[in-house]
Amino acid sequence: MIAAVLEAPKKLALQEIETPECPEGGLLLRMKACSICSTDLKMLNHGQKDLVYPRILGHEISGVIAESRAEASGLQEGERVQISPGIACGSCISCRRGADNQCENIQIIGFNRDGGFAEYIQVPKESVRNGGINLIPDGLSFEYAALAEPLACCLNGQQLSRVGEGDVVLIFGAGPAGCLHAMLARSRGASAVIMAEPLERRVSLARVSRPDVVIDPGEEDVRERIMEFTDGWGVDAMMLASRDVAVDEALLSLLAPRGRICLFSGLPEDQAYPNLNFNTVHYRENLITGSYGCTYVQNKEAIELIASGSLDVSRLITKRVSLEEIEEGMEHAEKREGLKAVVTDKSGGDGLGR
Ligand SMILES: [Zn+2]
Ligand SMILES: [Zn+2]
CATH class of the missing domain: 3.40.50.720 (NAD(P)-binding Rossmann-like Domain)
Known part of the structure; x- marks a missing residue:
């Protein structure tokens, strides 16, 4: 598959790499949209405390389930989903209190696990088990669904304050x-x-x-x-x-x-x-x-808010780029000439990359 791999600070390269396998108990996702966050820029230019190289960035993720080994959850191939990027353990004190973004064992997709600027992405069993997978309501586009994660981060900030x-x-x-x-x-x-x-x-x-x-x-x-x-x-x-x-x-x-x-x-x-x-x-x-990141519950709430239309996110997206054009999207974010850039399937194909 094609992926945008960050090899070191300021070294982002499109590479042909092995398509990951569907993890046991988890999902393999065909990426449809992944919006660019200012944290992606920060990681691209300076690194970040949770980042490990080489890394595929991208944590504002939506796509279609290409393969499911999470049969017990009912999640099936072909379903449209948005992914909450935190992978929490589910058992530490923060997790038990519902503050899973503060999980002491947390991993984050697009930070210390590969993210969504690729054709496919692995979603581990912990995400499935802990409620990190949200079905995208009918009528809501992949692009808008990807914005659920940044909105969930805002929700975290506004709930805490x-x-x-x-x-x-x-x-x-x-x-x-x-x-x-x-x-x-x-x-x-x-x-x-x-x-x-x-x-x-x-x-x-x-x-x-x-x-x-x-x-x-x-x-x-x-x-x-x-x-x-x-x-x-x-x-x-x-x-x-x-x-x-x-x-x-x-x-x-x-x-x-x-x-x-x-x-x-x-x-x-x-x-x-x-x-x-x-x-x-x-x-x-x-x-x-x-406030830092967001919880599984906040992701769910955010996607429902967007789907309900009580928040109009349509004018927030000011740049759409294909995976091959990711540098242009990063530049759009860097120059602050618009608002949100989204890596998306511009040509109407079956997902990012081709
Ligand atoms: Zn973000
Ligand atoms: Zn935990």
Whole structure:
């Protein structure tokens, strides 16, 4: 089969490699769509903590079951599925608590196991057993189904920071994750969605998620705009979907009483040790949480949200490339000229590659 193999940082090569076998108790999937994530870019350019080389990247996966050795699960050849990329053990404390993305034995497809930028992909028995396989509802395309994983990551962030009814939500970064956050916050009942984005072309792209206000932090005083918009209340929840946000006093000061901050993106190392007055956190009962990845249940919920139409992801995809054109897709993501790039079956063949 053809696969895009990352051999070392910045060395992505299309290779003809052996088609993997269907693992015992698992599935062999014919890839149909795999969207490109900013984490893929990070891994391509710099590596990542869970990445092992050489590696086929791609963790936003949908396809058709080409072979099933998971008969007991009822999953059959020909079924359309989306895959939750985490492979959790199912028995550690985090797993038993439903926080399987924090599993102490976790492996992740596209990080330390081969991912979806290939014609075929192995899905192990653990994924089947733990509920990592989601049937794609009729009428939902493979491309939109692939977006369930990034949406599930946003869902994790918003659940941890308790975004809900009546909240004023501020999202830093109007890239694909920021836009998904905006749509999701709206569907969870947020009363207002504010986005902060310095890149002009992304400000116009951000309109796909219909924010109430878009602030350019390079040009405008963010605090002034927020306080003006919220009559001095501040924001109830803040999603940091950009690495370029300083976590500091000025940021904390945007929070309303009981306001929450979600560190959705990892911070650059030199920004990771902020100097904060935790008495502000104490008196105003603020909450600072991280979020990383998503759980099996959140994947399921995300695909249902997309299928229900309560979130319109159609305008989120701004580039479609074939597997052979993957570099173009990576470039699209890298240049931040659009939103989401998807490696997909452009020619209407039977899947990625040919
Ligand atoms: Zn991702
Ligand atoms: Zn576990």
